[in-house]
Amino acid sequence: MMSPQEQINNLTEKLNYYNHQYYQNSVSEVTDFEFDQLLVQLQELEKQFPQFSRPDSPTHRVGGTISKEFPSVTHIYPMLSLGNTYSEEELSDFDERVRKGLNNEAYEYICELKFDGVALSMRYENGILEKGVTRGDGVRGDDITANVRTIRTMPLSVRGNNIPVKFEVRGEGFMPLSSFDALNKEREDIGEALLANPRNAASGTFKMQDSGVVARRKMDCYVYSFLSDDEVFETHEESLIWMKERGFNVSPTWKKCQTVEEVFEYIRYWDTERHKLPLNTDGIVIKINSFDQRRELGFTAKSPRWAIAYKYKAEAATTLLESISYQVGRTGNVTPVANLKPVPLAGTVVKRASVHNANEIERLDLRIGDWVFIEKGGEIIPKITSVDLSRRTSDLETIIFPDTCPECGTGLIRKEGEANHYCPNEKGCPPQIKGKIEHFIQRKAMNIDSLGSETINVFYQKGLVKNPADLYDLQYDDLIVLDRFKEKSVKNILEGVEKSKTIPFKQVLFAIGIRYVGATVAEKLTSYFKNIDAIAAADLQALISVPEIGERIAQSVVEFFQETENQEYIARLRQAGVQLEQEDEELVSEGNALEGKTFVISGVFQNFERDDLKRKIEANGGKVLSGVSGKLNYLLAGDGMGPAKLEKATKLGVQVISEDEFLEMIK
């Protein structure tokens, strides 16, 4: 038995570690429920043995921290956490404390959904969005203004009468489920590890250095509070209405409640309805409406006394694990999928659950015939959380992960340090071949919409297409003899294939299907190297010097072009007439104001996309370099520029100029 002091130490360290993983690395190693229970345990021990409570205890601090990658900003009003509960009983206790705290005065609550993302603070001055900051440790946060500006629903300026000179709004930045699904689909397509859930994805995204990438992820934010030194509003309700009117994205799901019973109704209503919203929610937040009464109730070190979060427990069910099937993806990774005895859970009937990989099977000690607990947490596909060992009959066999591919029989491999098994038979494994062709024809790639996965399956079965390049050899006579292919559809298909020859090179490069080369990476490689031969000829070093191309991607590109079969594949695409170089956009000279001057561009700009800016510099006789060196003339600094670049430039005496200063130079 551990002594109370040991228990307190133990829990403090464990929780601090989970906090670190959660806020710093955007990873949840335990469920929120488990985390919150451990926290309650610690709170209770500390209450009994206050002498052992540690100064670094998570019970009296906000869990997050600031990072080194962004400048930090001190909050004008600290950004606190919320007390939370999972039970209606404790909610009644909260209501009782409020009643006492307000000496039996009348009061109202505003109920809102608890959106599952990351807290953001937006500062406005003279109606202009000046800063976007994360919660950080509650006192200071990361300045992620450039990333916040990519949120399309966040007004960059607010106009009208009665706008305080300075005010702050707060909200929950989130990744809409649609963006999350699209992102994971894309990651699966190029062989990247999938993101665990939208919350962690949002937290990781808002901490990215390249706000261009953040913009593409289509982040959003629901705004839920207004702060200002002036007493502008008497109630929270007024402020919500005002913010909505001024163009802020206020979720229409809030409700004013006069009694705690009405609060319970709200909780029950949203327990099921929340699954229809475009984002994940993990509970509701109950707040006192009157600002005067909020001041009366005040704060603890960690959270307001005038609000509380009621959290929904992740919905769970038990069912029978009937079998495991193994799916082979386009890039050859083999994923186990649990086939379950159908069971209702959170509004749908669940038949399958994801198990991720072999480690997960081992960790859970899964056996066919086991009764398992499944949960629908932040994730969309339910997952198995544990086995009900009390119901296990003695003779269940352990699951042995197959050592050969279920589709083609090739021996599976597992790369050093990776959890996934792969089928290496890229050129002969049916789902990999079909997957490659499906990848090739998709909208963001060759955009051949007259083809679909069923047609591809037929073509593959008939031996007509084994490689995307085969599409360009398809003949009318080969297709018209197939069942169900009428003249019109055959013509459509051939026309679609023909039209794809005009698709620009950056899309072709993505279509080719090099592991880890997504649409964005393909674009970066294209604008740097201009044509496929230059990319094929580039060595690891050259590839890594392209902005935002890391070693892993570079390695994958090098390996791809080393293979003879891939060289043949490219040669056939070339012969077919597919675009393998970037069309030069006519460079019209605008003068020679920048003659002999060199520039490095960093960050995001108000008036230009990066490529436009580059063209602008070249059109005026200047040159754009990729890295900061002593010879460089100017570092052209946009929003959200990496501090490392700035530091280097300053050290080397390179002049740092703003977008306005640049525009001045070419006027």
Ligand SMILES: NC(=O)c1ccc[n+]([C@@H]2O[C@H](COP(=O)([O-])OP(=O)(O)OC[C@H]3O[C@@H](n4cnc5c(N)ncnc54)[C@H](O)[C@@H]3O)[C@@H](O)[C@H]2O)c1
């Ligand atoms: N699983 C893990 O490993 C792990 C680790 C650390 C923390 N956590 C979870 O995070 C929680 C602690 O995080 P926290 O301190 O941010 O508290 P919290 O998330 O429980 O509550 C505070 C936050 O709620 C958010 N929020 C969403 N909708 C809101 C609304 N309508 N009004 C006001 N705020 C709203 C805000 O971002 C605010 O900062 C824990 O209770 C735990 O569940 C989990």
Ligand SMILES: [Zn+2]
């Ligand atoms: Zn295979």
